[in-house]
Amino acid sequence: xxxxxxxxxxxxxxxxxxxxxxxxxxxxxxxxxxxxxxxxxxxxxxxxxxxxxxxxxxxxxxxxxxxxxxxxxxxxxxxxxxxxxxxxxxxxxxxxxxxxxxxxxxxxxxxxxxxxxxxxxxxxxxxxxxxxxxxxxxxxxxxxxxxxxxxxxxxxxxxxxxxxxxxxxxxxxxxxxxxxxxxxxxxxxxxxxxxxxxxxxxxxxxxxxxxxxxxxxxxxxxxxxxxxxxxxxxxxxxxxxxxxxxxxxxxxxxxxxxxxxxxxxxxxxxxxxxxxxxxxxxxxxxxxxxxxxxxxxxxxxxxxx
Numbered sequence: 001x002x003x004x005x006x007x008x009x010x011x012x013x014x015x016x017x018x019x020x021x022x023x024x025x026x027x028x029x030x031x032x033x034x035x036x037x038x039x040x041x042x043x044x045x046x047x048x049x050x051x052x053x054x055x056x057x058x059x060x061x062x063x064x065x066x067x068x069x070x071x072x073x074x075x076x077x078x079x080x081x082x083x084x085x086x087x088x089x090x091x092x093x094x095x096x097x098x099x100x101x102x103x104x105x106x107x108x109x110x111x112x113x114x115x116x117x118x119x120x121x122x123x124x125x126x127x128x129x130x131x132x133x134x135x136x137x138x139x140x141x142x143x144x145x146x147x148x149x150x151x152x153x154x155x156x157x158x159x160x161x162x163x164x165x166x167x168x169x170x171x172x173x174x175x176x177x178x179x180x181x182x183x184x185x186x187x188x189x190x191x192x193x194x195x196x197x198x199x200x201x202x203x204x205x206x207x208x209x210x211x212x213x214x215x216x217x218x219x220x221x222x223x224x225x226x227x228x229x230x231x232x233x234x235x236x237x238x239x240x241x242x243x244x245x246x247x248x249x250x251x252x253x254x255x256x257x258x259x260x261x262x263x264x265x266x267x268x269x270x271x272x273x274x275x276x277x278x279x280x281x282x283x284x285x286x287x288x289x290x291x292x293x294x295x296x297x298x299x300x301x302x303x304x305x
Contacts, residue, residue, distance in 0.1 A: 010212070010251070010266045013097040013140070016065035019088070020056060021102040022117040023069025024049045048118055051103045051146065051188045058192050062199060063261045065099070076120040085130060089137040097248070097263055098134070099142045102127075103188060106147035113150065128153075135164055135234055140265055142215070142248050143167065146187045151230055163246040163265070164234040167191075167215045170227030185225035194219045195250075195261060202256045212249035212266055245269035 024046075052069070059067050068088075072080055092098070105116040106127065114124040134141050141164045149168035169187040172180055195218050216231050246265045254262055 010249075010264045011095070012262075012264060014095040015092075016063070016097045016099070016263065017088075018055075018059045018063075018065050018067045018099040018101065020052050020067065020069045021100065021115070022048070022104055022119050023052045023056070023071050024119065048103055052101075054188060054192055055101050055144075058196065059099075062196065065097075072120045074120055078121045078123055078125050081121055081125050082129070082133065085133055089133065089139065092137060092139045094138055094140070097140050097142070097265075099144065099263075100134075101144045101146075103146035106145070106149065109150045110153050113153070115147065131164065131166075131234075140246065140248060141165070142263065144188075144191060144215070145169070148172070149230060149232070151232075163248060165215070165248050166232040166234075168230045168232070170225065170230045173226045185227075187225065187229065190219055190222045190225050191215065191229075194222050198252070199255055199259070199261055202252060202259075210252060212247075212251050212264065214247060214249050218250070 056067055056069065059065055070081075070084065072084065088098075102115060104118060106114065107116075107124075108114055111126075111128050113126070113128040115127045116124045131143075143164065143166040145166060145168035147169065149166065174180055195215075198213075198218060214231070216229050219225075219229055245268050247268055248263050249266050250261060251264055254264070
């Protein structure tokens, strides 16, 4: 039986950019360190600043992607936030990948889903409109949201050629009086440690991963979170079998060669996918053959492949 990594055509992105929304130190120095214990080390900053620093250090040290912190000038209004994104998205297309990280407060549903930044603008920014803007730009986007996200949106997005995958904290644990329980796992740290540990141990026998992995798959072994990460995908999967559908994944074999984290676009529908490939890879996953010499059938993914 072929490796699941060989069943789907995949392409390399021509560029990759990581955006840290509400980054308190957008001009921070680069830190390249292979020791994952240094990625989430103690930093004497606020929780928000600490997490922005972790994400910056990880992507600058373990990928070849460009990292940009978004920290608008004092007095900026929501319109300036969207002008920034309009400028950034111009010239980007299907061969470009953008990764958007946000940690902070979020609320409401549907067209009113918004983020409240620590910096500027002080007024909430409409995150639903941001996702719509990225969707219409036709780029592939991975959003990592350490904030509240509705699992069911009242209003839907149009299904356009680009692929958007939103991975967010799966929920918030509360006590019997309805109060939120703090420190019940950390989504940002779980993501960084899971991916960094995979890279660090990519050459050991125990971690001889061979099949491409989504972010929820990478995080499946983490037990620090009370809820599995929630995954929302915007693609053409509901528009018929002939529509192009992609998944944003890492390839452990490429990581093993480059010693870097890199994402690829895997075509699972439309394009050049052979009939039967999707069913074949799902059987492979169900039988738990993603690891050489290790049964991993109890992956417990929250969202389907």
